[in-house]
Amino acid sequence: MPYQDLVLGHRFGVFFFIGGVVPNPLDIRFKRVSGLSGTINTIDLREGGQNTYTHKLPDGISHDNLVLERGMVVGSPLNVEVNVALSLYAMTPSNVMITLFNESSIPIGAWLCIKAFPVRWSTSDLDASEGSVVIDTFELAYTRLQVLRI
Secondary structure (H helix, E strand, O other), rough: OHHOOOOOOOOEEEOOOOOOOEEEEEOOOOOOOOOOOOOOEEEEEEEOOOOOEEEEEEEEEEOEEEEEEEOOOOOOOHHHHHHHHHOOOOOOOEEEEEEEEEOOEEEEEEEEEEEEEEEEEEEEOOOOOOOOOOOEEEEEEEEEEEEEEE
């Protein structure tokens, strides 16, 4: 497979749709995104008298939490939403689309996390002996994942 056919994972944007529709133009740049996965859960069904195997039956779909990392940002709507969720226990689910771009900035794929809401926030350690960037980590639970390939 030639190198130019490989999809690189360093050109991406994260788009929050407030209320599921209105895009948030400020919170789009992140250092890292993880947790884009889905699993079909199964249950085992034993058949009476059959000891050599069990039947596997589907039992719903589960997803890992979406984890977003970025340098600390002041004045961000996402920061406000996370603060409200963690301070007042008030969640406002929104849709989040992670879009992957090619070298010409053309979208080539996306993942749509439906009804996402914050469940965890953390910041990197503060250390006076280092001059490193402060990294905020946001963890979002979501209802459903729609994989979009263009």
